Amino acid sequence: MVSQVSNSTNSANVSKNKSVLGKDDFLKLMITQLKNQDPLNPMDGTEYAAQLAQFSSLEQITNLNEYLKQSIDANYMLTQSINNTMLANLIGKEVKVNSNEIKVNGQENFTIGYELPDGVRNVKVNIYNEYGTLIKSIEAPNTKGSNKLLWDLNDNNGEKVANGNYKFEVIATDFSEKAVSVTSYVTGLIDGVKYTEDGTMLLINGVQYSAGDILEIINKQGG
Template sequence: MVTDVNSSGSVNTNANVSANKSALGKDDFLKLMIAQLKNQDPLNPMDGTEYASQLAQFSSLEQITNLNNYLKQSVDANYMLTQSINNTMLANLIGKEVKIGGDSIKVAGQDSVTLGYDIPDGVKSVKINIYNQYGTLVKTIEAPNKKGSNFVDWDFIDGNGNRVADGDYTFEVNAYNYNNEEVEVTQYKSGPIDGVKYTESGTLLIINGVEYSSGDILEIINKKGGDS
């Protein structure tokens, strides 16, 4: 540490305290005060009022430092508590049926996946097109057109009757009214939560053998509606 004491015996607090520090900590502040007392001119001692003022500054600095430490500990404790509560709540969802957002399908050895969609009244026909990772159509499913929520199981069989290879796929639900106009559709996947996995990057839910984050869940449902 470099201590800059001027001719009057007072310490220059603008001095370079450390090459790696841009602000004074309470320990640095105390060391400066001690150095100031050691190096003061006996014939011209530091004014008592000035010294009392510096002591008050040190006391305030220490209180602020302690408060910051307390707040950090409090935030860390609250974060751990929140994580523990969230993990417990997610574990209680095992066995619940959920809707999962997105149009992606991951085939990884499981037997099937449930595709879902919501449609309004007056829909004449619904088709579900399934594409591989290269955008090639591998399967078209004629789907139910009942108003509300509908679910269709895809057993990973393509249009030629063969099981598709494991990998990434996407699906698209197309609905048309009686005027052959396309109708807006909300699509998702559905399945029961089979397990919960805790990782460093967050908690994952295992659904149909695939891992999803809790943010992918759109809705928790009691049981499937519509046709399957």
């Protein structure tokens, strides 16, 4: 009777603190069970052997999980190291980036890119300042496939825009004046690679982009 009460009490204490028993908890329960067993009615040898087998299995599984975790962590670190080295080799290359952000910081122009399907009649590129105000509308080429538009950084009044952050959207319609889906992007040279808490970032046209935003590497440095 003492054994049953003690076991229930210890189990309850463990349950309050943990939702899953680890191998240390399991061993503590076994030891407590042995200490508090009724001398006149000791634990059955078969039952004790079964509990030892359970403990052995639990320890093996715990050790295997720890090994797998260490292996996964090591593989992740190795992959990150390889990726960082490869990304550093991209410095100086021109790329397409999945983004509609523009950062003006003293440059003379900015290249906007977009992909068009067949059957597009009209294309317009609208550019907005950081407050969402439309500052420039440009009639753009409607050629099927990849297109580039060079914005001279002038607004609709012909004045140079101030340094800052801007966004653009590409609006396309077909011959029935229905909207057509367009894939837009920016192009530029990779100026540098920056390692942050959010992962490896690429510096392109003065803007940070995630490596996952790269759509295409256009050419090699000096190519």
